[in-house]
Amino acid sequence: MYRISSQLSEKIKHFATFPQTGVSLRQMVMFGQNPTQGTLFKASQFLSEELPIRLAHRVKELEELPHNLSDMPSIIRVKNWYAQSFQDLVEFPSKEMTPALKDLAKSLNRQSEMQALPENSPNLAMPNGNNQSGRKGVSLSHRYHSAMDGQEWPVEMHSYNERFTKMIEAVKRRHDPVVTTVAQGILEFKQQKRSHTVDTDIQAFLDRFYMSRIGIRMLIGQHIALNKGPSRKDYVGIICTKTNLADMAQEAIDNAKFICEDYYGLFRGPEVHLHCKKDLEFMYVPSHLSHMLFELLKNSLRAVVEQYGTECDEYPPIKLIVAQGKEDIAIKISDEGGGIPRSGVPLVWTYMYTTAPSQHLDPTFDKSDFKAPMAGFGYGLPISRLYARYFGGDLKLISMEGYGTDVYLHLNRISNSDEPLP
Ligand code: ADP
Ligand code: MG
Numbered sequence: 001m002y003r004i005s006s007q008l009s010e011k012i013k014h015f016a017t018f019p020q021t022g023v024s025l026r027q028m029v030m031f032g033q034n035p036t037q038g039t040l041f042k043a044s045q046f047l048s049e050e051l052p053i054r055l056a057h058r059v060k061e062l063e064e065l066p067h068n069l070s071d072m073p074s075i076i077r078v079k080n081w082y083a084q085s086f087q088d089l090v091e092f093p094s095k096e097m098t099p100a101l102k103d104l105a106k107s108l109n110r111q112s113e114m115q116a117l118p119e120n121s122p123n124l125a126m127p128n129g130n131n132q133s134g135r136k137g138v139s140l141s142h143r144y145h146s147a148m149d150g151q152e153w154p155v156e157m158h159s160y161n162e163r164f165t166k167m168i169e170a171v172k173r174r175h176d177p178v179v180t181t182v183a184q185g186i187l188e189f190k191q192q193k194r195s196h197t198v199d200t201d202i203q204a205f206l207d208r209f210y211m212s213r214i215g216i217r218m219l220i221g222q223h224i225a226l227n228k229g230p231s232r233k234d235y236v237g238i239i240c241t242k243t244n245l246a247d248m249a250q251e252a253i254d255n256a257k258f259i260c261e262d263y264y265g266l267f268r269g270p271e272v273h274l275h276c277k278k279d280l281e282f283m284y285v286p287s288h289l290s291h292m293l294f295e296l297l298k299n300s301l302r303a304v305v306e307q308y309g310t311e312c313d314e315y316p317p318i319k320l321i322v323a324q325g326k327e328d329i330a331i332k333i334s335d336e337g338g339g340i341p342r343s344g345v346p347l348v349w350t351y352m353y354t355t356a357p358s359q360h361l362d363p364t365f366d367k368s369d370f371k372a373p374m375a376g377f378g379y380g381l382p383i384s385r386l387y388a389r390y391f392g393g394d395l396k397l398i399s400m401e402g403y404g405t406d407v408y409l410h411l412n413r414i415s416n417s418d419e420p421l422p
Contacts (some may be wrong), residue, residue: 005085012086013179015056020417021217025239025365025391032226032236037151037161043139043223044164045105051168054216055086066201067189072184079180086173092167165227172220179379182206185312206351208422211386215419218285218390227368242281243289243320245329249274252293253320260301263374270304270315270335272297275320282329282413288387289411292395293320294335295380296407302356302375303337303405326392329411336404345399345403349385354378361420384409392417 006014031039062079063070070076097105132405186206188197218238225237232240253272261269300318308315316336323330340348347353356375385395399405 002080003256004080006371008083009211012056012059012083013165014058015052015086015090018053018058020054020421021050024417024419025285028222029236029239029241029283032222035385036228037157038192040161040223040227041101041153041157042108043102043226044161045108047168047219047223048089048164050368051171051219052086052089054212055082055089058082058212059086061205061209062337065205066191067199069185069202072185072188072192074181074188078181078185081174081178085174086172090247092164095106095351096160096163098156098160101156104154104157113280147400156399161227165224168220169224169225172217172224175213175217179210179383182209183377183379186352198352207382207386210383212331214386214390215421229408235359238287239283240286241283243284243286245280245282245331246278248286248289249276249293249322249331252297254292255290256294256297256301259374260305263381264310266267266305266310270301271317272301272320273317274322276320277324280322280324280329282411284391284411288390292384292387292409293331295384296409298374299380299407300333300337300405301334303339304335305337305363307336307338325413328413331409331411332406333409334406335406338398339399339403339405341401342399345397348381348397350378351382352378353367389420 031043032067035043059079059082062075062082065075065388070079093102093105148302186202190196190198205272222237225361231237239261253274257269257272259265264363297318297320304315304318318336319332319334321332321334323332354376381395381397388395388411389410393410396408397405398408
């Protein structure tokens with residue numbers, strides 16, 4: 001089993017004293033258009049610093065959880081993954097860089113220091129009380145766009161970029177089972193405490209922790225995609241500059257209906273009526289959008305089927321309405337599934353709250369996004385809200401008990417909102 005050496009532990013503590021640097025969707029798109037090997041190298045330099053800082057914050061938090069939660073075996077496993085990835089990242093440059101690349105990296109560091117505000121790098125400076133504010137607000141594009149392009153770069157840069165990408169791909173894979181394993185840790189904790197409830201401080205921790213995970217995976221996913229070379233039309237890495245809402249919504253409807261009909265053994269499940277302009281496009285990460293739509297639609301389908309029973313011939317249709325505003329795209333999903341009692345509404349945002357038969361946790365079952373088949377994990381709503389908030393949007397739910405539920409998904413159109421950094 002992996003163990004954190006005391007030396008590594010010190011290093012993690014050191015990195016955890018530095019603030020994280022947010023990256024907005026717009027910055028990622030600006031940076032990622034037609035990247036050269038030089039820009040990709042700079043991005044790897046940014047990630048070599050930013051990812052260890054983010055990981056170190058998480059290790060620290062996992063060590064300091066309230067009520068002995070830190071001692072649960074699954075939580076310790078997760079903490080070790082974070083520490084191991086931290087180690088992989090901080091050791092990579094010194095192991096893999098040739099002297100020429102090291103010089104280049106140093107000169108880039110100097111450039112970005114000169115350009116971009118008073119900046120402290122954990123690799124250069126020892127932390128003191130004051131440098132906390134230094135890095136905050138350093139714009140990514142600032143750090144990326146400099147004299148570098150058009151310059152000759154060492155021939156070994158390409159292979160360095162490739163190996164760096166492989167390394168962070170392995171890191172991403174290592175963290176695939178994090179959501180399920182943390183959930184397992186909470187179960188261990190509940191069993192030990194013989195309690196069914198999870199305190200609000202633990203809920204808040206989970207929100208921060210999963211939000212941070214979304215951000216880390218976004219940065220890694222984007223870097224991997226950019227390194228794989230020119231991607232599909234209208235894509236910058238994993239961001240689609242022309243995400244078509246009607247297409248995405250229809251796909252989510254088809255998938256959710258398929259799962260629903262399969263799960264309940266229905267010949268024909270509830271219909272979903274889509275109201276959306278065919279040519280409505282905006283900049284977003286399609287995988288995030290489909291995750292949210294799929295989860296919300298499954299919830300509505302389940303509510304309607306359970307309200308009317310599996311023998312019903314004609315269910316009241318679910319409506320999915322997309323509105324295009326100047327500031328945001330709002331999506332409303334309305335169902336007549338009987339709603340949620342008012343006292344139950346706050347609970348739906350808590351992790352592991354479900355009224356479906358509980359699903360067995362299996363960390364090998366879903367690799368990345370914790371897609372429960374139909375329902376039963378109680379992660380659908382809280383995780384979807386994190387995705388929405390990650391790019392400055394939000395998710396709200398209004399219930400009319402005895403009739404049905406409306407959920408409102410607001411997605412920022414301008415998308416230069418600051419990345420939330422827990
Ligand atoms: P899960 O679907 O795994 O139960 P969610 O987080 O998606 O987890 O939803 C939590 C709970 O919220 C559901 O179990 C259900 O009780 C309630 N809920 C969510 N959406 C609806 C809806 N549209 N109508 C009625 N109840 C809902
Ligand atoms: Mg659900």
